[in-house]
Amino acid sequence: MSERKDVDYYLGLPYTIQLHRSPEGGFAAEVVELPGCISQGDTPEETVEMILDAMRSWITTALADGDPVPEPAPDAYSGRFVLRIPKSLHRSLAVQAAQEGVSLNQFILYRLAQATAGRREEAAATG
Numbered sequence: 001m002s003e004r005k006d007v008d009y010y011l012g013l014p015y016t017i018q019l020h021r022s023p024e025g026g027f028a029a030e031v032v033e034l035p036g037c038i039s040q041g042d043t044p045e046e047t048v049e050m051i052l053d054a055m056r057s058w059i060t061t062a063l064a065d066g067d068p069v070p071e072p073a074p075d076a077y078s079g080r081f082v083l084r085i086p087k088s089l090h091r092s093l094a095v096q097a098a099q100e101g102v103s104l105n106q107f108i109l110y111r112l113a114q115a116t117a118g119r120r121e122e123a124a125a126t127g
Contacts, residue, residue, distance in 0.1 A: 005069070010059045015072050017051055019044060033070045034058050 016032040027044055029051035031037040039054040041047030062069045085093075097107035 007056060007059050007063065010069050010071070011052075011055060013072050014075075015055065017048070019047060019051075031055055031058070033072050 015034065017029055018032060019027060019029045022028040022040060026040055026042045027047040028038065028040050029047045030039075031051065031054075034055065037051070037054050037058040039047060039050035041050045059069055061067075093108060094104050097104045100107055102110070
């Protein structure tokens with residue numbers, strides 16, 4: 001016997017909700033996996049409430065019309081990846097990590113986080 005997938009089933013899944021400031025003012029949100037499922041609000045909290053309501057309506061309509069409801073993709077990111085680098089770079093990073101008194105992994109994670117934060121700040125300033 002197959003499981004009946006109703007609105008509550010879908011609302012319990014970990015959909016990706018993107019929240020951002022709206023150029024018109026306030027905030028906008030969209031559900032990545034549900035095309036056209038968007039909402040707006042004056043505050044982040046109101047916008048989250050509104051997008052959850054929009055999700056319920058989107059899913060209810062799709063089920064009533066017999067349309068498929070996309071499910072979120074399983075999380076494919078383990079937090080681990082293997083990277084080959086030149087020996088000279090490996091040595092340089094290891095020396096810097098030792099000077100900071102941290103492991104090579106901690107040092108590289110810190111530097112990646114710094115670079116990523118800098119890019120986000122750059123994009124926000126120019127966006």
